[in-house]
Amino acid sequence: MPATPVVEAEPRKRWLSVLAKAKPAEVAAAWDGLAQQPGYRVLRAPEIGMVMVRGRAGGTGDAFNVGEMTVTRAAVRLETGVTGIGYVAGRDRRHAEIAAVVDAMMQSPDLRPLAEGIVDPLETAQLQRRDAAARKAAATKVDFFTMVRTRGPAA
Amino acid sequence: MAYVAVKGGEAAISNAHRWLAEDRRGDPAVPELGADQVREQLSLAVDRVMSEGSCYDRDLAALAVKQARGDLPEAIFLMRAYRTTLPRFGYAQPVETAAMAVRRRISAAFKDIPGGQVLGPTFDYTHRLLDFRLAADGMVPDAAVEAEEPQTYPMATIASVFDHEGLLESDVPSADTGEPFDLTREPMSFPAGRDQRLQALARGDEGFLLSLAYSSQRGWGNTHPLCAEIRLGEVAVAFVPDELGFAIEIGELTLTECHMISTGAAGMETAPQFARGYGLTFGHCERKAMSMAIVDRALRDAEEVEVAAPCQDQEFVLYHSDNVEASGFVQHLKLPHYVDFQADLQLIRRLRREWFDREAALKEAAE
Incomplete structure (x- = not known):
């Protein structure tokens, strides 16, 4: 059984982020639309838990605990032996499991093109949503103008 | 004094909760409110419940608002109770x-x-005038304006x-701080x-x-x-x-x-x-x-x-x-305090008896 190939952290961070930020329904639809789904075994069944979110005093100072967020995690192993993990905000078990499978696929050279067919459109959708929000925000930017005031004669 | 355990009220409690469920639903001729509608259309109530419930999950908070019939401190209590049922995976890095x-x-x-x-x-710069168009069904608002850039x-x-x-x-991080204080621990x-x-x-x-x-x-x-x-x-x-x-x-x-x-x-x-x-x-x-x-x-x-x-x-x-603690301490006064009251009654009766005796003695002395 081949060991899990060593994938650099940076590209992996990118697709794990995309998978986590995607809407559960989008992820499920993309998975269901896959021409060929690889076989896999669940190493860690999707588990719902929490992560404590932290902020910084004044935005930049010492850390403090703000409150928790729900998170679901899962781990899978493809038939090829490559393992993948999913850590996604919320309580959607299927979202976490699919994210883990896609993570493993992205690490497998032969399955990667198939997985990119899921990750890339999800990223595009996120960028489009972000862009739309940024355009709406820009439309609410205040244009200051100075009123021309005529002063009366000095009293 | 013998202690007498008092039991009872099971049927009354069960019936009260059934009535609560019926009241929560309101007039059945009006369509039921979905938790998804709460999440999307009462989003600021959802935000407050997540914030003070100290658990970020829009769907859970929406369900809590629906279950609590819009009573936000009650919904916050529901969120706090739910979070105790989940394991914690760890601490996130501070948000930027x-x-x-x-x-x-x-x-x-x-x-x-x-x-x-x-x-x-x-809401800033709105005129705070009730908008009766919102009371009519099917009004679709104009889409938000999107700027070129x-x-x-x-x-x-x-x-x-x-x-x-x-x-x-x-505000700069201090050199030697350990883990931040955690009130949940x-x-x-x-x-x-x-x-x-x-x-x-x-x-x-x-x-x-x-x-x-x-x-x-x-x-x-x-x-x-x-x-x-x-x-x-x-x-x-x-x-x-x-x-x-x-x-x-x-x-x-x-x-x-x-x-x-x-x-x-x-x-x-x-x-x-x-x-x-x-x-x-x-x-x-x-x-x-x-x-x-x-x-x-x-x-x-x-x-x-x-x-x-x-x-x-x-x-x-x-x-x-903390409104969960405050609400709990104030509202626990609704629960039976029959024994406390019994003790207070005995005390007040004794004090009154002593007061009347003293008054009578004073009156007698004056006469």
Whole structure:
């Protein structure tokens, strides 16, 4: 059984982020639309838990605990032996499991093109949503103008 | 005195809960409200429940609002109870609010803040007139206007603008701090550090903090704050899973952040500068974030000057800011206190007997 190939952290961070930020329904639809789904075994069944979110005093100072967020995690192993993990905000078990499978696929050279067919459109959708929000925000930017005031004669 | 255990009321309680469920549903001729409708259309109620329930999950908060019939402190209680059933995977890395994808960012103190005054989706400047069109079904609002050029990120923070002049106190991480205080793992302790105070304020009751902030503005521990910056938008949450050993983004949160500034009590050792108060909440909770920032500022004042008002007193503020605790202690008075009352009755009867005896003796002596 081949060991899990060593994938650099940076590209992996990118697709794990995309998978986590995607809407559960989008992820499920993309998975269901896959021409060929690889076989896999669940190493860690999707588990719902929490992560404590932290902020910084004044935005930049010492850390403090703000409150928790729900998170679901899962781990899978493809038939090829490559393992993948999913850590996604919320309580959607299927979202976490699919994210883990896609993570493993992205690490497998032969399955990667198939997985990119899921990750890339999800990223595009996120960028489009972000862009739309940024355009709406820009439309609410205040244009200051100075009123021309005529002063009366000095009293 | 023999102790008599009293049991009963099971049928009454069960029937009361059935009636509650019927009342929650309201008139069956009116369509039932879906939790998804609450999530999408009562989103600020959802935000408050996430914030003070101290658990970010829009679907859960929406369900809590529906179950609590719109009673938000009750919904907050439901969230707090639910979170105790889940395991904790760990602590996230601190969110970078400077990198926020800002939907709203204003500075009331500094007109020319770089990036401009971005109003976002706000109630500000609305006329607060009831809009009866909303009472009619099927009204589709006009789509929001999208500018040609999107807002660019990150937007400069108020602190970064004045950093080089040292006009604003800067918050930098201290060298040797351990893990931040965690109220969900440790009991409240005093004197409370700023980490403990900020966590308590972040989950504190909006109404309580609003009134404290107002009292401060009106002179009870005056901080004379100015609103340096408010921002609302999305930030990524990064977490280091054990399996990986490096940080990955596990999702995105909507947060509201507020910086209040005021001229502080200048010490002799540092040059005069603005001191800052900080507010941070889940979701869009602007009134709460502003109140939190003012109260944080007032509590910091108490590090320098003698406590002169409730908002500066950390024990007063922190022991009374949690609405689940406050509500529990006030509302427990509804539960049977038959034995307490019996004891009080005996006491009052005895005191009255003694009083009448004394009065009678005095009267007799006078005659």
